[in-house]
Amino acid sequence: MITVPTTFRPPPSPLQPPGLPLAPCRSFSNNKIQVELDESSGVAMMKFKSPPVNSLSLEFLTEFSISLEKLENNRACRGVILTSAVPKIFSSGLDITEMCGKSMEHYTEFWRAVQEMWLRLYGSNMVTVAAVNGSSPAGGCLMALSCDYRIMAENPKFSIGLNEAQLGIVAPFWFKDTFVNVVGHRVAERSLQLGSLHPAPEAHKLGLVDELVPEEKLMEKAAAVMAQWLALPDHARQLTKTMMRKAVLDRLVAHREEDIKNFISFVSKESIQKSLRMYMEMLKKRKS
Amino acid sequence: MITVPTTFRPPPSPLQPPGLPLAPCRSFSNNKIQVELDESSGVAMMKFKSPPVNSLSLEFLTEFSISLEKLENNRACRGVILTSAVPKIFSSGLDITEMCGKSMEHYTEFWRAVQEMWLRLYGSNMVTVAAVNGSSPAGGCLMALSCDYRIMAENPKFSIGLNEAQLGIVAPFWFKDTFVNVVGHRVAERSLQLGSLHPAPEAHKLGLVDELVPEEKLMEKAAAVMAQWLALPDHARQLTKTMMRKAVLDRLVAHREEDIKNFISFVSKESIQKSLRMYMEMLKKRKS
Amino acid sequence: MITVPTTFRPPPSPLQPPGLPLAPCRSFSNNKIQVELDESSGVAMMKFKSPPVNSLSLEFLTEFSISLEKLENNRACRGVILTSAVPKIFSSGLDITEMCGKSMEHYTEFWRAVQEMWLRLYGSNMVTVAAVNGSSPAGGCLMALSCDYRIMAENPKFSIGLNEAQLGIVAPFWFKDTFVNVVGHRVAERSLQLGSLHPAPEAHKLGLVDELVPEEKLMEKAAAVMAQWLALPDHARQLTKTMMRKAVLDRLVAHREEDIKNFISFVSKESIQKSLRMYMEMLKKRKS
Numbered sequence: 001m002i003t004v005p006t007t008f009r010p011p012p013s014p015l016q017p018p019g020l021p022l023a024p025c026r027s028f029s030n031n032k033i034q035v036e037l038d039e040s041s042g043v044a045m046m047k048f049k050s051p052p053v054n055s056l057s058l059e060f061l062t063e064f065s066i067s068l069e070k071l072e073n074n075r076a077c078r079g080v081i082l083t084s085a086v087p088k089i090f091s092s093g094l095d096i097t098e099m100c101g102k103s104m105e106h107y108t109e110f111w112r113a114v115q116e117m118w119l120r121l122y123g124s125n126m127v128t129v130a131a132v133n134g135s136s137p138a139g140g141c142l143m144a145l146s147c148d149y150r151i152m153a154e155n156p157k158f159s160i161g162l163n164e165a166q167l168g169i170v171a172p173f174w175f176k177d178t179f180v181n182v183v184g185h186r187v188a189e190r191s192l193q194l195g196s197l198h199p200a201p202e203a204h205k206l207g208l209v210d211e212l213v214p215e216e217k218l219m220e221k222a223a224a225v226m227a228q229w230l231a232l233p234d235h236a237r238q239l240t241k242t243m244m245r246k247a248v249l250d251r252l253v254a255h256r257e258e259d260i261k262n263f264i265s266f267v268s269k270e271s272i273q274k275s276l277r278m279y280m281e282m283l284k285k286r287k288s
Numbered sequence: 289m290i291t292v293p294t295t296f297r298p299p300p301s302p303l304q305p306p307g308l309p310l311a312p313c314r315s316f317s318n319n320k321i322q323v324e325l326d327e328s329s330g331v332a333m334m335k336f337k338s339p340p341v342n343s344l345s346l347e348f349l350t351e352f353s354i355s356l357e358k359l360e361n362n363r364a365c366r367g368v369i370l371t372s373a374v375p376k377i378f379s380s381g382l383d384i385t386e387m388c389g390k391s392m393e394h395y396t397e398f399w400r401a402v403q404e405m406w407l408r409l410y411g412s413n414m415v416t417v418a419a420v421n422g423s424s425p426a427g428g429c430l431m432a433l434s435c436d437y438r439i440m441a442e443n444p445k446f447s448i449g450l451n452e453a454q455l456g457i458v459a460p461f462w463f464k465d466t467f468v469n470v471v472g473h474r475v476a477e478r479s480l481q482l483g484s485l486h487p488a489p490e491a492h493k494l495g496l497v498d499e500l501v502p503e504e505k506l507m508e509k510a511a512a513v514m515a516q517w518l519a520l521p522d523h524a525r526q527l528t529k530t531m532m533r534k535a536v537l538d539r540l541v542a543h544r545e546e547d548i549k550n551f552i553s554f555v556s557k558e559s560i561q562k563s564l565r566m567y568m569e570m571l572k573k574r575k576s
Numbered sequence: 577m578i579t580v581p582t583t584f585r586p587p588p589s590p591l592q593p594p595g596l597p598l599a600p601c602r603s604f605s606n607n608k609i610q611v612e613l614d615e616s617s618g619v620a621m622m623k624f625k626s627p628p629v630n631s632l633s634l635e636f637l638t639e640f641s642i643s644l645e646k647l648e649n650n651r652a653c654r655g656v657i658l659t660s661a662v663p664k665i666f667s668s669g670l671d672i673t674e675m676c677g678k679s680m681e682h683y684t685e686f687w688r689a690v691q692e693m694w695l696r697l698y699g700s701n702m703v704t705v706a707a708v709n710g711s712s713p714a715g716g717c718l719m720a721l722s723c724d725y726r727i728m729a730e731n732p733k734f735s736i737g738l739n740e741a742q743l744g745i746v747a748p749f750w751f752k753d754t755f756v757n758v759v760g761h762r763v764a765e766r767s768l769q770l771g772s773l774h775p776a777p778e779a780h781k782l783g784l785v786d787e788l789v790p791e792e793k794l795m796e797k798a799a800a801v802m803a804q805w806l807a808l809p810d811h812a813r814q815l816t817k818t819m820m821r822k823a824v825l826d827r828l829v830a831h832r833e834e835d836i837k838n839f840i841s842f843v844s845k846e847s848i849q850k851s852l853r854m855y856m857e858m859l860k861k862r863k864s
Contacts (some may be wrong), residue, residue: 002502011571168521179705180761186472189469190435229769235744236740236741240769457812458812474758474759474760477820481724482804483812
C-alpha cells in the first residue's frame with residue numbers, strides 16, 4: 001500500500017549540485033537587454049536597459065525574442081527572471097513611434113514582433129518570473145502577465161495594467177485572454193474598459209501580481225521563488241504549463257495573419273494616427 | 289522614445305463641457321419605467337416604478353427594451369443608471385402570472401421579451417450602472433449582473449441572487465453564463481444549486497456586487513462611478529466591452545428559438561404549473 | 577402582481593418528515609468502503625476504510641463506483657457524504673503499485689476505473705459533500721474537488737492538492753478542468769506546476785475547500801450542510817448541476833479512449849517506471 005507523504009520533495013536536480021563552487025556566469029549583452037546566465041543555478045536574468053522607459057520598439061522586441069530563444073535552446077538554462085535596469089519603470093509598453101506615420105510593411109513587421117514576443121514568453125518551457133521594479137503599463141503589463149509568477153516592488157507609485165482604452169485603442173484579444181487567465185472575467189472586464197493602471201497594492205489585491213516585497217528585496221525574492229519552481233522536475237512542469245496555456249496560445253497562432261490585418265487597418269485610420277500624434281505631442285511637452 | 293505616464297487622462301469629452309450651465313433634461317415616462325436623460329452629462333436614469341415589486345411582466349420588459357433602444361440611438365446619451373422608485377425592492381424578477389395558465393403564443397412572446405431585455409442590456413454600447421436600492425432576486429439579479437458595474441445599498445435586509453432553484457425551476461444557460469462571468473465557476477455553481485439570495489454584505493464579498501454604500505448615498509455614488517467610466521473615450525471602451533461579452537451574447541443569439549422551445553416545454557408541464565400556482569397562493573396568503 | 581420574498585423556503589421534502597422516528601439504516605460494507613444509508617434523511621455516508629492510506633487501487637475504485645451507482649439508483653438516497661475511517665488521511669490518491677510493472681491490459685483497466693470514478697462522482701445527481709478529515713493529495717484531492725461542497729478539518733498538518741508534478745507526472749486534463757472550475761485559472765496554473773500540497777488554512781483561502789471546522793465537529797457540520805442542500809427540490813438542483821458540469825464531463829467522454837492511450841504510453845516509459853520504483857523504494861525506507 002502506497003502513501004504520498006505531504007512533505008515529499010524530489011531530489012535536487014543535477015543542475016543544482018549542492019556545495020559545488022559557483023560556475024562562471026555566461027553573459028551576453030546587446031543593445032537593449034542585458035542577459036546573464038548563472039550556469040550553477042540554471043537561472044538567467046534578462047535586464048531591460050533601454051532608457052528612458054524600456055519601450056517595446058521593433059529593435060527591443062526582436063532582441064528579446066532572440067535572447068529568449070537562445071536561452072530556451074541552452075540546456076544549462078531552466079529559468080529566466082525578467083526585470084528592468086531603468087529606475088522606476090519596468091517597461092512602458094509598445095513604442096508608439098513604431099505605429100505613427102510608418103509604412104504598411106513596417107506595421108506588419110512590428111506587429112509580428114509583438115506577437116512573437118508573446119508567443120515565445122507565454123509558451124516558454126522555462127520557468128519565467130517577472131521582478132516588476134517599476135511601472136508597467138500596456139505591453140509592459142502583458143510581459144509580466146505572460147510569466148509564471150509576478151513579484152512587484154511594494155511602492156504605491158508604481159502601477160501596472162492594460163490601459164490601452166485610455167489611449168483610445170483596444171487591447172488585442174490575446175492580451176485580453178492572458179489577462180482573464182490571471183485575474184478572471186469580472187476584474188478583466190472592468191479594468192480593460194477603464195484602462196486602469198493599478199497601484200502595486202491594488203494590483204496585488206486583484207491578483208494581477210502574486211506578491212509584493214520591499215524594493216530592495218525584490219531580486220532576492222525572485223531568486224528564492226525561482227529556486228522553489230526549479231525544485232520540480234522540468235518535464236512534468238513543462239507539460240503542465242503547456243496544458244494550462246495551449247488553448248490561448250493556439251488561438252493567436254490560428255488567427256495570426258488576421259490579427260496583423262486588424263492591427264494595420266486600425267493603426268492606419270486617420271483618426272487613430274491623429275490621436276497618437278496628439279498623445280506624443282503631449283508627452284514631449286511634459287518632458288520639457 | 290515614448291512613455292505612457294501613469295496619470296494620463298483623456299481630455300473631457302465634448303459631451304461634458306466643464307462650466308457650462310446644465311442642459312435641460314429630457315424625460316419620458318411610460319407606465320412602468322421613468323426615464324430621464326441629462327444631456328449635459330450624457331447620463332440617463334431609468335427608474336422602475338411598477339409597484340408593488342417591479343416584477344418583469346411582458347409590459348415592463350417591452351417598455352424597458354424600447355426605452356433602452358431609444359437611449360442607445362440617442363447620440364446625446366452615453367450612460368444609463370438603473371434603479372428603482374419602489375421602496376425596498378429593485379426588481380422581483382420575472383412575473384409569474386405571465387407563466388401561469390397562458391397560451392403557447394403568450395409564453396413565446398413573454399420569453400422572447402425576456403431574451404430581448406438581456407440581449408439589449410448585456411450588449412449595450414452605453415455604460416450601464418445598477419444602483420441596487422432593494423432586493424433583487426432572479427430576473428432582477430440578472431438585470432444587475434448585465435450592467436457594467438453594480439452598487440448596492442448597504443442594507444443586510446436587501447438580498448440579491450439567482451434563486452430559481454428554490455422555486456423548482458432552472459435558470460436558463462445565459463443567466464448562468466452571465467453569472468459565471470461575474471462571480472466565477474465555483475461560486476456560481478453553489479449559489480445556483482442552492483438558489484441562494486445573498487444579503488448585501490455577502491453579495492459584496494462574493495463579487496456579485498462591486499460596491500456597497502449607505503442607502504442615502506447610492507445615487508450620488510452611481511453618478512460618480514458613471515463619470516469615471518465616461519471619462520474614457522467611447523469607441524475603445526465599447527469595442528473592449530464587445531470583446532469581453534460577445535461569446536456569451538452570441539451563444540443565446542445562436543440558440544434563441546431552441547431556448548424559447550425549452551422554456552415553453554418546461555412551463556407547460558402540469559407539475560410546474562401546479563408548483564407555480566401553489567407559490568402564488570402562498571404569496572397571496574402572506575400579503576393578507 | 578407577484579413578489580418573490582427573500583425568505584421563501586420550499587416545504588420540507590416528504591423524505592424528511594419532521595418529528596418522525598428515525599428509519600432504520602441500511603448499510604452495506606464491502607472490503608474497502610463502508611456505506612450507510614439513513615433512509616429517514618436520505619443521506620448516505622461512504623467511509624473509506626482501506627488502511628494504511630486509502631489509496632485508490634483498482635479494487636477500491638471499482639467498489640466506489642459500484643457503491644455510488646447503487647445509491648444513485650436508490651430513490652431513498654438523495655445525498656452522499658464522503659469521508660475516511662482511517663486517521664489522518666482522507667485518501668492518498670492513485671495506488672502507484674497499479675502503475676508499476678503491470679501489463680497493458682492492467683493499465684487500461686486501471687485507468688478506465690479512475691475515469692469511471694470521476695465520471696460518476698462529478699456527474700452525480702445526488703448532493704455530494706466531502707468531509708475531508710485528513711490529508712488528500714492527487715487522486716484524493718480530485719475526489720474532494722468532484723463533490724458539491726468541501727469541508728475540511730481545521731488542522732494545518734492536513735494538506736490537500738494535485739501534487740502530481742512533484743512525482744514527475746502530469747495531472748490529466750480532466751483533473752485540471754475540475755480544479756480550474758473550483759479555484760480559477762491562475763491558482764490552478766501555479767498549484768499544478770508546483771505540485772502544491774496546501775495545508776488546510778491555505779486550501780481554504782484559495783477556495784480549494786469551502787469551509788474549515790474543528791475536527792470533532794466535521795461530521796456534524798457535513799450533516800448540516802447536506803440538510804441545507806437537500807432543502808432544495810431535487811429536480812431543479814440536478815438540472816442546474818448538470819448545466820454547470822456538462823461541458824467538462826463531455827470532454828472526457830469524447831476523449832476517453834485517447835486519454836487511456838495517453839496514460840498507457842506515459843506509464844510504459846522506462847523513465848517513468850524507474851522514477852515510480854524509486855519513489856516506492858523511498859516510501860518503504862521511510863516506513864521502516
